[in-house]
Amino acid sequence: MKESVRFVVNGDPVEVLVEPGATLLECLRQDLGLTGSKQGCDKGDCGACTVLLDGRAVLACLVLARSVEGRRVTTVEGLAEAGRLHPLQEAFDTQGAAQCGFCTPGMLMSACALIEENDQPSRQDVREALSGNLCRCTGYTKILDAVVKAAGEVHQARAAPKGGGKP
Amino acid sequence: MLPLPPIRYLAPKRLRDALELLEQGGRGRTAPDGDGAQRRGPVLPIAGGTDLVPNLKHRLLDVELLVDLTRIEEPHLRGVREVAGHLHVGALTSLAAAAADPLLRQRHPTLAGAYRQIGSPQLRNMGTVGGNLCLDTRCTYFNQTAFWRAALGHCLKRKGTTCHVVPGARGCVAACSSDGAALLTALGAEARVEGVAGDRWIPVESLLQSEGRRHLALLPGELVTELRVPAAPPGRRAAYEKLRMREAIDFPVLSVAAVADLAPGGACRSLRVVVSALSARPRVVTGLGDLVEGRPLDDAALERVAAQAYRQCHPLANMTADPAWRRAMVPVLVRRALRRAMEAR
Numbered sequence A: 001m002k003e004s005v006r007f008v009v010n011g012d013p014v015e016v017l018v019e020p021g022a023t024l025l026e027c028l029r030q031d032l033g034l035t036g037s038k039q040g041c042d043k044g045d046c047g048a049c050t051v052l053l054d055g056r057a058v059l060a061c062l063v064l065a066r067s068v069e070g071r072r073v074t075t076v077e078g079l080a081e082a083g084r085l086h087p088l089q090e091a092f093d094t095q096g097a098a099q100c101g102f103c104t105p106g107m108l109m110s111a112c113a114l115i116e117e118n119d120q121p122s123r124q125d126v127r128e129a130l131s132g133n134l135c136r137c138t139g140y141t142k143i144l145d146a147v148v149k150a151a152g153e154v155h156q157a158r159a160a161p162k163g164g165g166k167p
Numbered sequence B: 001m002l003p004l005p006p007i008r009y010l011a012p013k014r015l016r017d018a019l020e021l022l023e024q025g026g027r028g029r030t031a032p033d034g035d036g037a038q039r040r041g042p043v044l045p046i047a048g049g050t051d052l053v054p055n056l057k058h059r060l061l062d063v064e065l066l067v068d069l070t071r072i073e074e075p076h077l078r079g080v081r082e083v084a085g086h087l088h089v090g091a092l093t094s095l096a097a098a099a100a101d102p103l104l105r106q107r108h109p110t111l112a113g114a115y116r117q118i119g120s121p122q123l124r125n126m127g128t129v130g131g132n133l134c135l136d137t138r139c140t141y142f143n144q145t146a147f148w149r150a151a152l153g154h155c156l157k158r159k160g161t162t163c164h165v166v167p168g169a170r171g172c173v174a175a176c177s178s179d180g181a182a183l184l185t186a187l188g189a190e191a192r193v194e195g196v197a198g199d200r201w202i203p204v205e206s207l208l209q210s211e212g213r214r215h216l217a218l219l220p221g222e223l224v225t226e227l228r229v230p231a232a233p234p235g236r237r238a239a240y241e242k243l244r245m246r247e248a249i250d251f252p253v254l255s256v257a258a259v260a261d262l263a264p265g266g267a268c269r270s271l272r273v274v275v276s277a278l279s280a281r282p283r284v285v286t287g288l289g290d291l292v293e294g295r296p297l298d299d300a301a302l303e304r305v306a307a308q309a310y311r312q313c314h315p316l317a318n319m320t321a322d323p324a325w326r327r328a329m330v331p332v333l334v335r336r337a338l339r340r341a342m343e344a345r
């Protein structure tokens, strides 16, 4: 029998009726129409389903939808603000960091979690932050370039006297 | 798509309520339903779900009700704290939090480091220290979809009558794949086990059993609520070596934990070497006392220990990595671990 779960997704409070065995990924994609988060392996290996749960990167394919009651979920759809792409999205575009694009939403969310905590990451920090996200196309180099570039921009924006703070 | 089976889900806030739910269901047993007619499946605890959810998706176990532990409010289940010189780590502490914890990093840097090597950042944010210790045993013939397993024929661990790794065997030799379990065994850590009927501390070494189908000495309804890692004496040297196919995400295909305690002059007081990812229980290498105690851990001593571990450890074909290669790597990892331990601090 379906049960209700209430949580906040990309800033909006939602209430959804889900089967107790539904994953957060199924709830996001099928019930809320947020198909940005991808279903790759569906068992924790690939990172395509990465979303932020209370700011931390998690795998939506392994989270029970019922368990996010009262919590805050951010998906790739929540990255752009007021019609402006997040610096990470801009950088993925300009650096050519997406090919087929299937891994991209997960990469962006893992990178976003990193930059929120550390906007001056070394290349090794970025590698580690993305080590749970597989990409079968790019060879990763351009993804690393893009994250380093975006982090630099976020850092500058935060350091700027006005208009600083969160990107 | 790997849908979960139909389940019920509850997330109690009090430990007592969780224990009662588990007790009523009885871990791994079936109990009569309210009207006594219908039969229910077992009740299982779920923490981070990073082991249990894939396993349920693969239909590796029966479940009727999942009891989510992560809403339990009792403080001893969370975080790292010091009690009488020993470190207590709550079972619900995430691997990421344990790996980054200042106290754990200062007192047992090897354990914090081992937690940091588990899975991926996302898995460490979700996975808990308790779930890691209780991690189900793994086998290449078992951790597969129901379709895959049915095609080959089911094995002893579930539904079948034979073992594909050791044909004719009566027991299951699926491998302990928990990095925490191996190192906690070497550190002489204990686990607090709580149930409706009571509360006890048992050494991790005796919590972990050698039968792959029942690898935990827990009674139905019991939970691990915290770990106690005994204070490291001065002169402690420890290291953990993990062999895996990729440096990220993958489970160990072999691992070695080494914990040495040295006297002020450098002579070895005691040495514990644990080799894991062999079968269900981490193997404590025996007979090391005569080989090293009272003597410095020099290259010759390392060779003796490595040879002893090689004699006692026999990796099986329970994972895709070649058992002969894994066996050849036993002394290599033992040497690496001991060298690293001696270099540390």
Ligand SMILES: Cc1cc2nc3c(=O)[nH]c(=O)nc-3n(C[C@H](O)[C@H](O)[C@H](O)COP(=O)(O)OP(=O)(O)OC[C@H]3O[C@@H](n4cnc5c(N)ncnc54)[C@H](O)[C@@H]3O)c2cc1C
Pocket: A043, A044, A045, B044, B045, B046, B047, B048, B049, B050, B051, B052, B053, B054, B069, B091, B095, B117, B118, B119, B120, B123, B126, B127, B128, B129, B130, B131, B132, B133, B134, B135, B136, B177, B178, B179, B180, B222, B223, B224, B225, B249, B250, B251, B252
């Ligand atoms: C792709 C991938 C890679 C991984 N790599 C590694 C690795 O390299 N090393 C490694 O060690 N692990 C690895 N794991 C396994 C897992 O992520 C971690 O071991 C994690 O810590 C498990 O904790 P959890 O809280 O998610 O456990 P859960 O899945 O919630 O639980 C695991 C088991 O323990 C039981 N349980 C949970 N909590 C308790 C408790 N307090 N008392 C009693 N029983 C309990 C559950 O019923 C279940 O049977 C990997 C998993 C995946 C999917």
Ligand code: SF4
Pocket: B138, B139, B140, B141, B142, B155, B156, B157, B158, B162, B163, B164, B165, B166, B171, B172, B173, B174, B212, B318
């Ligand atoms: S060791 Fe044998 S019985 Fe155990 S899971 Fe593997 S094939 Fe099955």
Ligand code: FES
Pocket: A038, A039, A040, A041, A042, A043, A044, A045, A046, A047, A048, A049, A050, A059, A060, A061, A062
């Ligand atoms: S779809 Fe979740 S990790 Fe692959």
Ligand code: FES
Pocket: A097, A098, A099, A100, A101, A102, A103, A104, A134, A135, A136, A137, A138
């Ligand atoms: S761009 Fe295709 S998988 Fe990464």
